[in-house]
Amino acid sequence: MxxxxxxxxxxxxxxxxxxxxxxxxxxxxxxxxxxxxxxxxxxxxxxxxxxxxxxxxxxxxxxxxxxxxxxxxxxxxxxxxxxxxxxxxxxxxxxxxxxxxxxxxxxxxxxxxxxxxxxxxxxxxxxxxxxxxxxxxxxxxxxxxxxxxxxxxxxxxxxxxxxxxxxxxxxxxxxxxxxxxxxxxxxxxxxxxxxxxxxxxxxxxxxxxxxxxxxxxxxxxxxxxxxxxxxxxxxxxxxxxxxxDAPLVHDQPVDYGLHKICDECKACVRNCPVGAIPQTRKPYRGVMKSKLNTARCLPVVAQASGCAVCMKVCPVQRYGLDAILEHREKTGEILGVGTDELEGYDWPLDGRHYGPGQTPKVGDEVLKNQDLVFDYSRREPPPGVEPIRFVG
Ligand code: SF4
Ligand code: SF4
Structure with missing residues (x-):
């Protein structure tokens, strides 16, 4: 600090x-x-x-x-x-x-x-x-x-x-x-x-x-x-x-149809280099959601420039929902899915380009890097750890 x-x-x-x-x-x-x-x-x-x-x-x-x-x-x-x-x-x-x-x-x-x-x-x-x-x-x-x-x-x-x-x-x-x-x-x-x-x-x-x-x-x-x-x-x-404490009017959750768009797309599931994204949503802490496999994702995020391939290949994040709905209405397909423009990326760990559905081989030297000390089962801060203070 x-x-x-x-x-x-x-x-x-x-x-x-x-x-x-x-x-x-x-x-x-x-x-x-x-x-x-x-x-x-x-x-x-x-x-x-x-x-x-x-x-x-x-x-x-x-x-x-x-x-x-x-x-x-x-x-x-x-x-x-x-x-x-x-x-x-x-x-x-x-x-x-x-x-x-x-x-x-x-x-x-x-x-x-x-x-x-x-x-x-x-x-x-x-x-x-x-x-x-x-x-x-x-x-x-x-x-x-x-x-x-x-x-x-x-x-x-x-x-x-x-x-x-x-x-x-x-x-x-x-x-x-x-x-x-x-x-x-x-x-x-x-x-x-x-x-x-x-x-x-x-x-x-x-x-x-x-x-x-x-x-x-x-x-x-x-x-x-x-x-x-x-x-x-x-x-x-x-x-x-x-x-x-200002008295404000609350907004309400909205259904943008994104759950079903995801079901038709799955580009992130196919392109994640380490298969950390599940195919389907499951209940987690009372919410039906997709829970990523942190043990596989985190080492890659840490060592591959933040990874985030799952964001790069997401058509909603690239084109916006308006364009997706328009394209779907005309073609019945999700805009960009299967194209190199959307799903292609250069992998920083080997410098190679990977096209739609292709994934790099990520070995144990990354996934089990000895320097990444990480107890995945830990749920609370260990004793004596001072939280990072950004506000106070
Ligand atoms: S950040 Fe990378 S490793 Fe983690 S879920 Fe997304 S694509 Fe997979
Ligand atoms: S890439 Fe985006 S739209 Fe496609 S399944 Fe993943 S989160 Fe949903």
């Missing part, structure tokens, strides 16, 4: 790309045969039981040894983006410390929500959504204040760089996305404080399961690749959050 504090004084020469303009609302009608349920199918009782018996924890607090290995292998994309990330973390901290103006604005929840959405557009967030705070999905080690409403803030990362997955350049796009997301979330926090409400930006890499809130706020649905797929963006986006 001390390094980050010093780095915020370093001029940003990273050449980060411009953030694309805010998204236009998705308005296309989803065909009835694609509809399943708004958000994700869930068993509320089971969700409550698992959260009570096995609360969620922040990944790097549970696996501090793995984090050292990941940072060491991520130097190629972390070093060039460090000063920008440090500056953004500084802004998050400043927004945390500033005090709400005395005297609260007297808008109705509807008026206030409208005002907040307009400000989010002005600030340049791709889209925001509002959901109730839910302790089941917030990490107990979080140092960010937890207020009753969550504002989920999305920032689209650069499309061109994203198509270079898997590479350090593409991972830099993700880091720039986080930095822009933090800066803009800090600005939205300050806006609420100027109106007299309390607000608390959440930290980086996160104080909660952000995609839970994204789905709850109607911003997207979970893809089989484990990501939140949003309909508007032909790209990958970063999810940041703030909590607030």
């Amino acid at each position: 001390r390094v980050l504090t010093l780095l915020r004084f370093t001029p940003d020469r990273s050449g980060a790309p411009e953030v694309p303009p805010p998204w236009k609302p998705f308005s296309r009608e989803v065909p009835e045969e694609l509809l399943t349920c708004p958000g994700e199918p869930r068993d509320r009782e089971e969700e409550e039981r698992v959260a009570r018996e096995e609360p969620l924890h922040e990944f790097f607090s549970v696996h501090p040894e793995a984090s050292e290995f990941i940072v060491e292998h991520g130097r190629g994309f972390l070093k060039p983006t460090f000063s920008k990330l440090a500056g953004a973390i500084h802004q998050i901290r400043q927004a945390t410390r500033s005090r709400p103006r005395p005297g609260r604005a007297t808008y109705s929840p509807e008026e206030l929500t409208e005002l907040l959405r307009k400000e989010a557009v002005r600030i340049g967030l791709s889209r925001i959504g509002i959901a109730p705070n839910d302790p089941k999905y917030t990490f107990p080690e979080s140092d960010a204040e937890q207020l009753p409403n969550v504002v989920v803030c999305l920032v689209e990362q650069d499309w061109e760089l994203t198509q270079m997955i898997p590479s350090d350049e593409a991972e830099m796009a993700a880091m720039y996305g986080y930095a822009e997301g933090m800066t803009r979330t800090a600005a939205l926090t300050e806006f609420l404080k100027r109106l007299g409400f309390d607000a608390a930006p959440q930290g980086f890499p996160g104080d909660a399961i952000a995609i839970h809130y994204g789905v709850a706020a109607g911003l997207g649905q979970l893809g089989i690749n484990g990501q939140m797929l949003t309909p508007e963006a032909g790209s990958r986006c970063r999810i940041l959050m703030l909590t607030t």
Whole structure:
């Protein structure tokens, strides 16, 4: 953290790309045969039981040894983006410390929500959504204040760089996305404080399961690749959050038809280099979802420039849902599936190109790298481990 504090004084020469303009609302009608349920199918009782018996924890607090290995292998994309990330973390901290103006604005929840959405557009967030705070999905080690409403803030990362997955350049796009997301979330926090409400930006890499809130706020649905797929963006986006006591109108989960699109697609399942993505969804912690095999995925993510092949080959993330529905209506097929444009990628560990459905051979030197000390069965932070503090 001390390094980050010093780095915020370093001029940003990273050449980060411009953030694309805010998204236009998705308005296309989803065909009835694609509809399943708004958000994700869930068993509320089971969700409550698992959260009570096995609360969620922040990944790097549970696996501090793995984090050292990941940072060491991520130097190629972390070093060039460090000063920008440090500056953004500084802004998050400043927004945390500033005090709400005395005297609260007297808008109705509807008026206030409208005002907040307009400000989010002005600030340049791709889209925001509002959901109730839910302790089941917030990490107990979080140092960010937890207020009753969550504002989920999305920032689209650069499309061109994203198509270079898997590479350090593409991972830099993700880091720039986080930095822009933090800066803009800090600005939205300050806006609420100027109106007299309390607000608390959440930290980086996160104080909660952000995609839970994204789905709850109607911003997207979970893809089989484990990501939140949003309909508007032909790209990958970063999810940041703030909590607030401002009385806001909650958004609701939406059915964009993405579960059935995934069932017809499965490009991520076919192209994952280590077969870490299951074919079908299963109940996990009370939610019907695709649970990736972390033991196979994480070593590859750590050593192959963040991997993320499952995002590169995702037609929703590349083309956006509008284009997919249009193509499906005309041809009955999912746009791009089976083409090299969508499913092809260069593998950083051997420099070779792999086409649709071809996967590199990933050996034990990667999957069982002795330096990656990682106890997959661990569910809680080991004794004596200090969680990473980004906010306080
Ligand atoms: S990040 Fe790579 S290894 Fe992990 S699930 Fe995606 S494609 Fe597979
Ligand atoms: S690649 Fe296809 S199956 Fe995988 S998440 Fe994207 S749309 Fe769903």
